[in-house]
Structure formats: C-alpha cells, structure tokens
Amino acid sequence: MARYLLRRTAFLLGSLLAAAALLFVLLRLLPGDPANALLSVGATPEQIAAARRQIGSDLPLLEQFGSWLAGLARLDLGTSFVSRLPVGPEIAARLVVTVPLTLLAFALAVVIALPVGFVAAWRSDRWYGLVLNGVSQLGIAVPAFWIGMLLVTVFALRLRLLPAGGFPRDDWAEPGRALTSLALPVVTIALVMSASLIRYVRSATLDVLGSDYLRTARALGSSFAGAMWRHGLRNAAVPVVSILGIELATTFLGAVVVESVFTLPGLGTMLVEGIAEHDYPVIQGVLVVSTFAVLVIGFAADLVQRLIDPRLRAHVGGGRP
Amino acid sequence: MTSKFAGVMAALALVLAACGSGGGESGGGPARTPDAGATIEIGSLYEPQNLDNTAGGGQGVTEAFNGNVYEGLFKLTDDGKVENLLAEGYEVSDDGLTYTFKLRQGVKFHSGKALTAADVKTSIERVISDDSQSARKSSLTAIDSVEAPDDATVVVKLSSRSISLVYNLSYVWVVNAEGKDLTTGEDGTGPYTLENWKRGSTLSLKPFPGYWGTAPANGGVVFHYFTDATALNNALITGAVDIVTSQQSPDALAQFAGNPDYKISEGHSTTKLLLAFNDRKAPFDEPLVRKAVSSAIDDAKLLESVWAGHGSVIGSMVPPTDPWYEDLTSVNPYDVELAKRQLAQAGYADGFRFTLDTPNYDPHPTAATFIKSELAKVGITVDINVITADEWYTKVYKNHDFAATLQEHVNDRDVVWYGDPDFYWGYDNEQVTDWIEQAEQAKTAEEQTELLKKANRQIAEDAASDWIYLYPQIVVAASNLSGYPVNGLNSQFYAYGIKKG
Numbered sequence: 001m002a003r004y005l006l007r008r009t010a011f012l013l014g015s016l017l018a019a020a021a022l023l024f025v026l027l028r029l030l031p032g033d034p035a036n037a038l039l040s041v042g043a044t045p046e047q048i049a050a051a052r053r054q055i056g057s058d059l060p061l062l063e064q065f066g067s068w069l070a071g072l073a074r075l076d077l078g079t080s081f082v083s084r085l086p087v088g089p090e091i092a093a094r095l096v097v098t099v100p101l102t103l104l105a106f107a108l109a110v111v112i113a114l115p116v117g118f119v120a121a122w123r124s125d126r127w128y129g130l131v132l133n134g135v136s137q138l139g140i141a142v143p144a145f146w147i148g149m150l151l152v153t154v155f156a157l158r159l160r161l162l163p164a165g166g167f168p169r170d171d172w173a174e175p176g177r178a179l180t181s182l183a184l185p186v187v188t189i190a191l192v193m194s195a196s197l198i199r200y201v202r203s204a205t206l207d208v209l210g211s212d213y214l215r216t217a218r219a220l221g222s223s224f225a226g227a228m229w230r231h232g233l234r235n236a237a238v239p240v241v242s243i244l245g246i247e248l249a250t251t252f253l254g255a256v257v258v259e260s261v262f263t264l265p266g267l268g269t270m271l272v273e274g275i276a277e278h279d280y281p282v283i284q285g286v287l288v289v290s291t292f293a294v295l296v297i298g299f300a301a302d303l304v305q306r307l308i309d310p311r312l313r314a315h316v317g318g319g320r321p
Numbered sequence: 322m323t324s325k326f327a328g329v330m331a332a333l334a335l336v337l338a339a340c341g342s343g344g345g346e347s348g349g350g351p352a353r354t355p356d357a358g359a360t361i362e363i364g365s366l367y368e369p370q371n372l373d374n375t376a377g378g379g380q381g382v383t384e385a386f387n388g389n390v391y392e393g394l395f396k397l398t399d400d401g402k403v404e405n406l407l408a409e410g411y412e413v414s415d416d417g418l419t420y421t422f423k424l425r426q427g428v429k430f431h432s433g434k435a436l437t438a439a440d441v442k443t444s445i446e447r448v449i450s451d452d453s454q455s456a457r458k459s460s461l462t463a464i465d466s467v468e469a470p471d472d473a474t475v476v477v478k479l480s481s482r483s484i485s486l487v488y489n490l491s492y493v494w495v496v497n498a499e500g501k502d503l504t505t506g507e508d509g510t511g512p513y514t515l516e517n518w519k520r521g522s523t524l525s526l527k528p529f530p531g532y533w534g535t536a537p538a539n540g541g542v543v544f545h546y547f548t549d550a551t552a553l554n555n556a557l558i559t560g561a562v563d564i565v566t567s568q569q570s571p572d573a574l575a576q577f578a579g580n581p582d583y584k585i586s587e588g589h590s591t592t593k594l595l596l597a598f599n600d601r602k603a604p605f606d607e608p609l610v611r612k613a614v615s616s617a618i619d620d621a622k623l624l625e626s627v628w629a630g631h632g633s634v635i636g637s638m639v640p641p642t643d644p645w646y647e648d649l650t651s652v653n654p655y656d657v658e659l660a661k662r663q664l665a666q667a668g669y670a671d672g673f674r675f676t677l678d679t680p681n682y683d684p685h686p687t688a689a690t691f692i693k694s695e696l697a698k699v700g701i702t703v704d705i706n707v708i709t710a711d712e713w714y715t716k717v718y719k720n721h722d723f724a725a726t727l728q729e730h731v732n733d734r735d736v737v738w739y740g741d742p743d744f745y746w747g748y749d750n751e752q753v754t755d756w757i758e759q760a761e762q763a764k765t766a767e768e769q770t771e772l773l774k775k776a777n778r779q780i781a782e783d784a785a786s787d788w789i790y791l792y793p794q795i796v797v798a799a800s801n802l803s804g805y806p807v808n809g810l811n812s813q814f815y816a817y818g819i820k821k822g
Contacts, residue, residue, distance in 0.1 A: 044459060045719075050452050051377065082370040082377065083520060084504040090520055156559050164555035166545060169523050263552045265522035272548070273521060277370065278711060 008302070012295050019291045020072065020284075024065050027280055034081050034278035055081040057280075068284065077285035082277045087285040091267065095289075096171050098259070098266035101182055102252045105189035109251070110244070112194040117201025121209060124202075133202065139195025144254055148188040148261040155184060165263040185262045189254055193247055200243045204236040211235070238309050245301020249294040358540035359821040361802070364553045364562035366569060367812070368546035369524065371504040372515070374494060375447055375455040378504075380731075380812045384566060385524055385544050387813045391494035391509035394422055394441065394475075395487055399806040399815065401589075401642045401733070403488050407436065407495050407510065417482040417764065422475040428533045430497040431507070431514045438469035444495045445477070457492045460485065463761075482762035484769050485734070492811075512537045512817045522546060526816070537817040538804060557583075557797060563821065564798035564805055566814050569683070571628045577797050587631060588807035590794035591640045591733040594688060596677075596787040598725045601747035604673050605725060611784035613663035615653035617699045623691045624790040627684050631793035637781040638736040640791055642810070644766070645736070645773035652781040660699050672700025678717055678726040681707045685727045688789065692727075718745045729792070732811055736773060737761075739780045748785040 035051040052058040071078050077087040116132055123129035156164035162184050168177045208214060209232075217227035256268030263269070267286055274282030306312045369381035388396060394408035411422045428436040445467045448455045463483040468476045479486070497508040507515045512534065513526035527541040545562050547553040550570030556562045558576070568574065568585075577583040596614070598605035605611055620634045633641075636649030664670060679689040686707060693703040708716065717723045740757030742749035753776045760772035780786075796807050804818035 046451070047454050047458065048719075051454055054376075054452065084371050084376070084502070085520070093519075094521070152555060157555060160559060163561055164559045165547075165552050166556065166561055167522060169517065169519060169525065169543070260548060261552070263522075263547050263556075265519060269521050269548070273368075 008299055012299060015295055016288070016292055020069065020288055021065075023284055023287050023291075024068065027283060028061060030278075034280060057081070068281075072288065077288070078281035080274075080279050080282050082279045082282075087281050090270065090282075091285055091289055094265060094267045094270050097167055097182075097264050098252070098255050098268065100178075101185055101189070101255055101259070101264065101266060102248070104182060104186045105193065105255075106248050106251050108186060108190035109193040109197055109247070112190065113197035113201050116194070117198040118205050120198060121202040121205035124206065132198070136195045136198035136202075139191065140199070142192070142195075144188055144192045144257050145261050147191055148185070148258055151184045151188055152261075165261070167264050181262075181264070185255075185258050185264060188258050188261070189251055192254065193251055197243070197247060201236075201240055204239050205232075208232045208236045234308060238305060241305050241308060242301055245298055245304075248301075249297045252290065252293055252297075356540075356822045357538060357820075361539050361542045361564070361816060361819045361821060362562045363542055363544045363564055363566060363814070363816065364547060364556050365544050365566045365814075366547055366550065366553060367566075368521070368544075369518075372507055372518070373504040375450075375453045376504050377454045381546075383812045384809075384814045385526070386494070386507070386509070386511075387492075388511060388815045389513045389526060389542075389817065390507050390511045390515060391496060392511050393491045393493050393495060394424075395491040397488070397491040397810060397813065399588075399808045399810060399813075401808070401810055403491055406491075407441070411487070417484075417762075418479045420477040420479070420486060422477070424473045424475065425533065426473065428510050429531045430510055431529055431531075432497060432501070433531070434497055434499075434508075436495065436497075436510055437472040438475045439472075440497055441475045441495055442467045442469045443498055445490075445493055447496075447498065448493050457489060460489045461493075482764070484761060484763050484766065488734070513542070516541070535817075538820045539816075542816040542819070554797075557799075560799070563802050564796065564819070566796065567809055568795035568797050571631065574629070574631075574795070574797075582800055584798050584800045584802075586796045586798070586807040588794040588796065588809065589640070589642045590632070590792045590808075591642060591735075591810060592729055592731045592792040592794075593635060593638065593640065594684065594729050594789040594792065595638075595727065596688075596692065596725060596789055597728055597746045598786060599721065599723050599747055600749065600785060601721065602724065604667075604669060604675070607667050608783045609663050609667040610669060611787070612653050613660040613667065613669075613699065614696065614701070615784045615787040616656045616663065617660035617701070618692055618695045618787065618789070619655045620789050621655070623688060626691070627687060628790075628793055631795060633791045633793075635788050635791045637777050637788055638730075638739065638786070639773075639777050640733060642808070643734055643736070645770045645777060647774060647777070649778065649781040652778075653784055653787075657698060664699060664701075670700075672702065674702040674704065675724040676704045676706050678713065678723045679705050679707050680713050680727065681709055685729075688727055721745055721747060736777055736780070739776065739785055746786055748780065748783070750779065750783060750785075753779050 034055060034057050035048050049058075056064065068078060075088065077091065079086050080090070116136070120129050120132040120136070124133070152164050155162045163181055167181045168174060172178045213231055214227055217231055218224065222230070255266060256271060259266040259268035260272055267290065270282060271286045273279070274286060365381070365384060367379070367381035367384055369385060370377055370379045372378055372382055372386070374382050374386070392406050394406060396404050396406040398404055407425050407428060408422045409425050411420055413420055422441070424436065424438060424441065430436060430440075445461075445464070447453060449458055449461050449464055463479045463481050463486070465478045465480045468478070470476060477486070483489075495510060496503060501508050510533070512529055512532045514529045516525040516527045518524045523543050523545050525541065525543040528537045545556065547556065550568075550573060553562075553565055554570060554573040554576070557565055574585065577585055596618070598611050598614075600606060600611070624632050624634060634650055636652050639646045664672065677689055677692065679685045686705075689703070689705045693705060696703050713726070713728070717726050737757050738744045739748050740754045742754065756772045756776040756779075760769045760776070763769035763772060794807070794809055796805065796809070798805060801822055802819060804820045806813070806815050
C-alpha cells in the first residue's frame with residue numbers, strides 16, 4: 001500500500017506539472033493582449049506600453065513561465081493583472097463559497113440518486129420504475145442553467161422564499177443566511193447531477209440483481225434484503241464509487257456555470273471574469289487549483305475503491321496481475 | 322455504513338430546506354419616515370477592476386468612487402454643471418496660461434491627514450505621468466507644470482490655452498498617495514470611506530465621520546455587482562437591491578412599469594451607438610457613400626425595436642447635454658431613394674460589399690443584423706464579423722484594420738475626437754481639426770461653443786460616422802427611495818443624497 005501511495009502521489013504531482021505547462025501555453029496562444037483589457041477608449045500607444053511593463057506581459061514567455069512556476073512551488077499564485085491583488089488569497093476567499101456548494105450539491109445528489117436508482121432497477125418492470133428511469137433520462141438532457149433559472153423564477157421571484165442570487169457579505173458569519181443563499185444553486189446542481197448518477201446506480205444494481213451469486217445466496221435461504229445487504233451492495237458499490245469520483249469533479253466544474261446564474265462570488269465566477277479580462281494569473285491560478293482538486297478527488301476515489309474491493313488490493317500487493 | 326452516511330446527508334438536506342423557508346426577504350416594506358441610518362443597496366453591472374482610476378480601474382470605480390470616496394477640485398453635477406468642490410475659487414491670468422486655485426480649508430483625508438496644496442499637485446501629476454492609464458490623460462496634455470506655493474494655493478501653468486481645464490479637473494481625484502497602495506485601498510476626502518471590497522460580489526462604503534461637508538443622508542451604501550442584467554433585475558424584484566444604477570435590459574422594464582413598488586426615471590445619457598466607418602479606406606473615404614449609408618438606415622425603427630420608445634435619435638456626435646448641441650437629425654435623413662441616388666453618384670449604383678466588425682455584446686449584434694437588412698435594400702451587402710471587446714481593441718482601435726464597425730461611445734464632450742486624424746475612424750478634415758483646436762484655446766465659453774458647433778455641423782455634413790441613436794439612461798428604484806442621481810453622467814453615481822423610507 002505504501003508503495004502504491006508513493007507512486008500515486010508522484011503521478012499526481014507529474015500530472016499537475018504537465019497541466020500547468022499546458023495551461024500556460026494554451027492561454028498564451030489566445031488572441032488578444034491583457035494590457036488592452038485594462039484601458040479604455042482613448043488610450044495612447046504609450047499608455048498601452050506602460051500597462052504592459054507594469055504587469056510584466058512584455059517579458060519573454062519563458063521568463064514569465066519560469067517565474068510563475070517558481071511562485072507555484074512556493075504556493076504563491078502571483079498577482080492579478082487587473083485588480084493588482086494577490087491571486088492566492090482571493091482563490092481562498094472564493095473557495096469559501098465553491099467548496100460548500102460542491103459538497104452540499106454532491107451529497108444531495110447522492111441522497112437522491114442512491115434510492116431512486118435502486119428502485120428504478122429493482123422495480124424496472126413496474127410503472128414507477130419506468131417513470132423514474134424516464135425522468136432521469138430527461139434530467140440528463142436539461143442544461144443546468146435552465147433548471148437554475150426555473151428555480152429562481154418559482155422560488156425567488158414568485159414565492160419569494162429564497163434569494164435569487166448573491167452571497168452574504170460576511171460569508172459564513174451567519175450560517176443560516178449563507179445556507180439560504182446556497183439553497184437554490186445546490187438544488188440546481190444536485191438535480192442535474194443526480195439524473196446521471198441515477199443511471200449509473202440503476203445499471204450497477206441491475207447487474208447485481210441478475211448475478212449468479214445473488215441467485216445462489218437466495219437459493220441457500222437468504223432473504224432478498226439479506227442477500228442484497230451482504231453481497232449485492234458491496235459489488236454494486238465498486239463501479240458507483242469510481243463514477244462518484246468523476247461526478248464530484250464534474251460538480252466542482254459544473255459550479256462554474258451555476259455560480260454565474262446565481263451571481264455567487266465563487267471560483268467559477270472568478271474564472272469567467274478572469275477570462276473576460278485576459279487576467280492570466282487569475283485564470284492560471286483558478287485552473288491549477290481546480291486541476292489539483294480534480295486529481296485529488298480521483299486519487300481519493302481510487303483509494304476508496306480499493307478499500308471496498310479486496311480484488312484490487314490483491315493485485316497491487318502482489319505486484320502482478 | 323452506507324445507510325448511516327445516507328442518514329447524515331438526509332439530515333443535511335433537511336437543514337437546507339428548513340433554512341430555505343425561514344429566509345424570505347420581501348421587497349420594499351413601506352416605512353414612511355426616512356431612515357438616516359439605512360444602508361442603500363445599489364445594483365450595478367460595473368464592478369471596478371481595481372480601485373485606481375489611473376491604473377485601469379475602469380467605469381466601475383468611477384461609478385463607486387467619484388464624489389463618494391474621492392473628490393476633485395471641481396464637481397460635475399448630475400445635470401452637467403461644473404461647481405467648486407475642493408477648490409473655493411480660481412483666477413485665470415490674462416493670457417489664459419496660468420490658473421491659480423484657492424483650496425477649501427479644513428478638509429481632511431480619511432486617514433486623518435489635512436489636505437494641502439502639495440496633495441493636489443501630486444494628484445494632478447499622477448494623472449499626467451508616464452505610467453498613468455487614465456482615460457483623461459490626453460485631455461490634460463496642455464498642463465506644463467503644477468506648483469504649490471503655499472498650503473492653500475495651487476498654480477497650474479499651461480503650454481496653450483485650455484478652456485476645458487476646469488471641467489477636466491473635475492475628473493482628477495485628489496488623493497493622499499503617501500503610504501497607501503491606491504489600487505487596493507483608498508485615501509480620499511469624500512463623504513464615504515471604503516469599508517470592504519469583496520471581489521466579484523460587493524463593495525461597501527460607510528460614512529466618513531470627519532467629512533468637511535454635509536454628512537450623507539444614509540448610513541452607508543453597498544454596491545452589488547452582477548454580470549448579467551437578468552440577475553440584476555431579479556435582485557431588484559426580490560428586494561436584495563434597492564436601485565439599479567443603469568438599466569441595460571429593455572425587456573425587463575415591463576415588469577417594473579406600472580408597478581407601484583418601483584419608480585422608473587429616464588435621465589439624459591451621453592452614450593451614443595455609432596456605425597463608425599474607416600474614413601481612410603474606399604469605399605468609405607468618399608463622404609457621399611457614408612451619407613448614403615446613413616440615409617439608408619432607419620435609426621428610429623432600430624431604436625424602437627431595441628429600446629421600445631426610450632432613448633432618442635441623434636444626427637451627430639454631440640448629445641443634448643453638451644453646450645454645443647444642436648438638432649442635426651435632418652442632415653442625413655432616413656430616405657432610401659436619396660441613398661440610392663447618392664450611391665449612383667458616387668459610382669456605386671450596383672452597391673458594394675463590406676465587413677462590419679461587431680462587438681459580441683448587446684446591442685451590437687442586434688444592430689448589425691438590422692443594418693445588414695436595411696443596407697440590402699440599397700444593394701449593399703454586409704458581412705457581419707462578430708468580435709470580442711479585446712479583438713476590437715487590437716484590430717479596430719489600434720491597427721485600424723477594418724472597413725466599418727459598431728461601437729458605443731459613452732463620454733460627454735467627446736466630439737473632439739473628430740479633430741484627431743489618428744483616431745481609429747481616421748476622419749481627416751483640416752478645417753474641423755482646426756476648429757476643435759481653436760475651441761480648446763478659446764477665450765470664452767461662447768467662442769468655444771460657436772467653434773464646436775461648426776465642427777459638429779461639418780462632421781454631420783461629411784457623415785464622418787453614422788450616429789445611430791443616443792441610449793436612454795434609465796434608473797429603476799424601489800419607490801421608498803429618493804434623492805438618487807438620474808443622469809449618471811459619465812458613469813458617475815453620487816450616493817450621498819439617497820434616502821430610504
């Protein structure tokens with residue numbers, strides 16, 4: 001296990017470095033000059049040159065990349081071209097919104113998807129099994145921003161139950177108010193995400209329901225619930241956990257769109273603003289942090305899978321297939 | 322294990338639902354007496370990029386800080402007049418080249434330091450310095466030197482007469498630049514101090530207890546920033562904001578019109594939508610062709626379809642709030658037959674084809690489509706090329722690599738750009754350049770007005786650009802609010818007079 005952990009960590013760092021280099025190069029390939037975004041109509045060429053000097057976009061690319069990497073190693077993400085504020089602390093301030101949003105939405109999606117997916121599989125021949133199946137299929141086709149706008153129209157504009165967007169100025173000082181602001185975005189992401197999760201849970205359960213070992217357990221006298229509990233769940237959990245890892249990462253990225261709909265000051269809106277302003281340090285910072293989060297989630301999902309499934313552990317322990 | 326986990330999550334979900342039902346805030350409860358301690362929640366689409374207007378802070382910082390946090394020697398009031406602010410008065414030498422300003426006494430910066438003439442000197446110098454990215458830098462080029470002979474006197478020497486100096490100084494913030502980074506903090510003399518700026522979300526101002534003038538009529542203001550107009554209007558409907566600085570979503574007006582909970586005010590705007598030709602290149606180097614295009618487009622119809630009766634049609638660059646305005650809408654009237662004749666006369670009887678560089682944000686794409694169909698009627702084919710603001714800057718503004726483009730020009734008194742042959746549209750008429758130069762060096766305001774009127778008439782005669790329409794300036798506020806500015810001249814938004822209740 002120790003060797004596995006070591007290898008996985010090295011792989012993680014390597015991926016991160018490759019991602020950082022790729023990000024840097026791709027951003028520089030985009031047309032446009034960040035200095036232009038800073039100036040208004042009427043700017044003289046001298047003013048543009050001065051702006052470029054100030055933000056350092058006149059330096060050779062390799063030099064810019066080197067200093068950014070060196071900063072990254074010190075956990076310093078640089079300073080925004082536009083706001084002139086350090087990027088790291090601002091990302092931290094935004095995570096206060098994005099992390100709870102992601103985790104709550106993910107948790108809610110799992111709570112919806114597990115029972116619904118199970119019932120949709122277990123009762124796939126009944127009318128309600130078919131309805132659940134159909135609804136989840138529909139859910140996959142509906143874009144998140146549309147669900148968000150629908151929820152805003154009903155719960156914020158019509159019923160006046162929840163705010164239409166925004167986040168308290170003092171963040172989590174009053175947890176009730178913060179949660180209120182997150183309610184609609186959380187439900188939006190959870191609905192979209194549970195739709196696809198239901199499909200996975202359903203197909204994993206169907207596999208288990210049709211399996212020989214379950215039939216054997218029943219034949220040996222186990223009740224359906226008993227057989228499901230002892231043999232079925234664990235088997236069904238393996239593919240579901242690996243999907244959950246991917247889905248959690250997707251939620252994190254899906255927050256980008258949903259934060260914009262609800263004007264939440266999270267990582268997603270920071271990215272959108274950064275792109276609009278050609279603010280390379282901000283874009284790079286947000287993407288590096290998100291990449292890191294996605295890689296870590298994948299890593300964690302792998303570990304959990306190994307804990308559930310002894311077959312996977314055996315492979316690694318023996319070092320041979 | 323799984324069921325326990327699920328249980329925890331279900332509990333969390335319940336907490337969420339419970340919070341949801343408790344947190345309802347309704348819009349505008351009618352409390353009748355004005356509350357001087359009330360905080361005014363302002364909704365805006367223009368978040369500052371940073372807090373320094375000489376370092377690319379943009380429109381947002383002008384809106385939040387001009388007159389609220391920072392003050393100039395002079396103030397441009399909401400109805401366009403220039404008044405003394407930190408200056409108590411000034412004298413001009415006979416040759417018009419030396420301005421002596423007397424400073425108001427007893428003014429303190431938010432840091433507690435007393436305002437002196439040396440601060441005014443550094444404040445003006447930072448706007449005209451080499452590093453300055455101020456949009457106003459080019460209008461202050463006549464300044465030769467700034468001196469502070471004593472604490473209460475500032476002397477500005479000019480290399481040539483500049484009748485707009487006092488007006489232009491109303492945009493120069495008087496700052497205390499000692500020991501503070503003004504891109505992320507502030508030290509001004511205004512009625513408010515910066516309480517907190519939460520990037521991507523809010524900027525809050527609280528009253529400055531040591532303010533020299535009248536204290537604000539409210540207990541502070543919070544600017545809430547939105548990236549789209551729908552979200553902004555939703556916030557107004559749900560009472561999360563009390564007022565919207567500038568309504569940019571015409572479709573949304575219907576939901577406030579006729580509703581007693583809201584007031585809609587239409588003020589004077591200075592924002593013009595331009596179809597700007599590249600006057601350097603064929604076919605638009607020929608005034609007759611430009612006139613034909615101007616006459617072929619039914620501006621009123623476009624305005625009606627975009628703004629549903631708000632805004633106004635203009636015949637030239639000068640908006641009605643500028644002193645040198647006159648109605649020139651009849652110079653290039655909407656007349657398709659006239660357009661056809663002019664095209665034939667210019668040798669384009671069969672029309673021609675050109676690319677219209679169109680910024681990708683409203684209302685430009687809508688306007689481009691409309692112009693395309695209008696010009697098709699006179700045989701001109703338009704290829705719409707949608708570009709980002711940034712591409713526009715490089716391609717059109719810097720490299721002059723375009724045939725025609727759409728752009729909104731927001732400032733007042735910006736007709737003077739037609740006197741600069743190097744400006745992006747490349748209008749080059751020696752007579753106009755001369756008039757505009759002379760106007761700046763005029764001895765009296767009357768003389769200046771007369772010269773700029775001449776220049777303005779000439780650019781209309783030449784159809785230097787096609788001025789499509791003047792935007793409306795619409796402020797929507799909860800009806801329990803009063804004392805807010807309605808014109809928002811040049812993006813300013815004085816918040817200190819706003820009362821709630």
